[in-house]
Amino acid sequence: MEQEELIKRNLQEIVTEEELDELVATKNRPTAYVGYEPSGKIHMGHVLTVNKLIDLQRSGFDIIVLLADIHAYLNQKGSLEEVRELAEQNKRCFLALGLDPDKTKFVFGSDFQLNHDYMLNVLKLTQETSLNRAKRSMDEVGRKMDDPKVSQMVYPIMQAVDIAMLEVDVAVSGIDQRKIHMLAREELPDVGYRSPTCIHTPIMLGLDGVKMSSSKENYISVDDTEDDIKRKMKKAYCPAETVEDNPVLEIFKYHVFPRYDEITLKRPEKFGGNLEISGYQELEEQFASGEIHPMDLKNAATEYMNDLLKPVRKILTEA
Numbered sequence: 001m002e003q004e005e006l007i008k009r010n011l012q013e014i015v016t017e018e019e020l021d022e023l024v025a026t027k028n029r030p031t032a033y034v035g036y037e038p039s040g041k042i043h044m045g046h047v048l049t050v051n052k053l054i055d056l057q058r059s060g061f062d063i064i065v066l067l068a069d070i071h072a073y074l075n076q077k078g079s080l081e082e083v084r085e086l087a088e089q090n091k092r093c094f095l096a097l098g099l100d101p102d103k104t105k106f107v108f109g110s111d112f113q114l115n116h117d118y119m120l121n122v123l124k125l126t127q128e129t130s131l132n133r134a135k136r137s138m139d140e141v142g143r144k145m146d147d148p149k150v151s152q153m154v155y156p157i158m159q160a161v162d163i164a165m166l167e168v169d170v171a172v173s174g175i176d177q178r179k180i181h182m183l184a185r186e187e188l189p190d191v192g193y194r195s196p197t198c199i200h201t202p203i204m205l206g207l208d209g210v211k212m213s214s215s216k217e218n219y220i221s222v223d224d225t226e227d228d229i230k231r232k233m234k235k236a237y238c239p240a241e242t243v244e245d246n247p248v249l250e251i252f253k254y255h256v257f258p259r260y261d262e263i264t265l266k267r268p269e270k271f272g273g274n275l276e277i278s279g280y281q282e283l284e285e286q287f288a289s290g291e292i293h294p295m296d297l298k299n300a301a302t303e304y305m306n307d308l309l310k311p312v313r314k315i316l317t318e319a
C-alpha cells in the first residue's frame with residue numbers, strides 16, 4: 001500500500017490535510033503521539049488509535065505514547081498510585097498489539113508535567129482560555145461533568161501543553177478529543193508554540209451499537225479469551241442487511257481488513273458454501289444485499305478476532 005494511503009486510511013478527519021501533506025513532504029522523521037488515560041481494559045476502540053500509530057510508524061514517523069496518569073487522576077478515575085499501575089499494564093498491551101518497541105517512546109505524564117517550565121506554560125494558557133471553552137472541550141472526555149471539578153478545567157490545558165512540550169507534529173486521537181485539539185491549535189501560538197496538525201479516528205461502536213467504552217461492558221478487550229469473544233459476539237447487535245451503525249461490520253472495517261487482504265467467510269454448503277471476500281467494500285455490499293446472513297458474519301468476526309488477538313494474548317501471558 002502506498003504511504004499516503006496508509007497514513008490516511010480509516011480516519012474521520014485530518015486538520016488540516018494540506019498541513020499533513022506538507023509535513024510528510026518536508027520533514028524527515030515527524031513525530032506523532034496519542035495520550036491515553038490508563039484504563040482497566042484496553043478495548044478494540046482504543047486499538048483504532050494504536051492501529052493508526054502503527055500505520056504512521058510504518059510511514060516513517062517517530063511515535064510517542066503518553067501514559068496520561070495525571071490526567072486520569074484529574075478526571076476522577078482513581079488515585080495516582082492506582083492509575084500508575086494500570087499504565088504499566090496498558091504499555092504491555094500497546095506493545096503486544098504491534099508497536100515497534102525500538103521506535104516507540106513511552107512517556108508517563110508524571111515524568112514531565114510537574115516541572116517548572118511545563119507548569120508555567122499551563123498557567124499562561126489558563127490566561128488565554130475562557131472557563132466556558134475549557135468546559136465545552138471536556139464535553140465528551142470528562143467524567144461526571146454535571147458537577148465538574150476545577151481539575152477538569154486544567155485537564156484540556158495540560159493536554160495542549162503536552163503537545164508543545166513533547167514537540168509533537170501530529171496529535172492523534174479519537175474524534176471525541178476534537179474540541180481539546182482545536183483549543184490547542186488556536187491557543188498554543190499565543191504562548192509561543194506551533195499549532196499541531198490533528199488526525200482523528202472515528203469512534204468505534206460497542207457490540208450493543210453505541211460507543212464502545214470500558215465502563216459499558218459492550219467491548220471486546222484485547223485480553224478476552226476465545227470463549228469471551230464467542231459469547232459476546234452471539235449477543236451483538238447485527239440486523240440483517242443493515243450497514244449503518246452495525247458494530248460487527250465495523251470490526252471487519254477497522255480491525256480485520258487492515259490486517260488481511262482477503263478473508264474466507266465459512267458457511268455450510270446448504271447455505272451457499274464458503275465465500276472468499278477481498279476488501280471491506282465487497283463484504284459490506286454482500287451483507288447489504290442479504291447474500292450474507294448475520295449469523296455467518298458474526299461467526300467470521302469471532303474467528304478473525306480470535307486469530308488477530310492470539311499473538312497479543314500470548315505476549316501478555318508470557319510477560
Ligand SMILES: Nc1ncnc2c1ncn2[C@@H]1O[C@H](COP(=O)(O)OP(=O)(O)OP(=O)(O)O)[C@@H](O)[C@H]1O
Pocket residue numbers: 035036037039044045046048049141173174175176177201202203204205206211212213214215216
Ligand atoms: N470506542 C472508541 N472508538 C475509538 N476510540 C476510542 C473509543 N473509546 C476510546 N477511544 C479513544 O481512546 C482514548 C481513551 O479514551 P477513554 O479513556 O474515554 O476510553 P473509554 O473506554 O471510553 O473509557 P471510559 O468509558 O471508561 O471513560 C481516547 O483518545 C479516545 O479517543
Ligand SMILES: N[C@@H](Cc1ccc(O)cc1)C(=O)O
Pocket residue numbers: 034035036037066068071141158159160162163177
Ligand atoms: N484526553 C485523553 C487522554 C490524554 C491526556 C493527555 C494528552 O496529552 C493526550 C490524551 C483521553 O480522553 O483519554
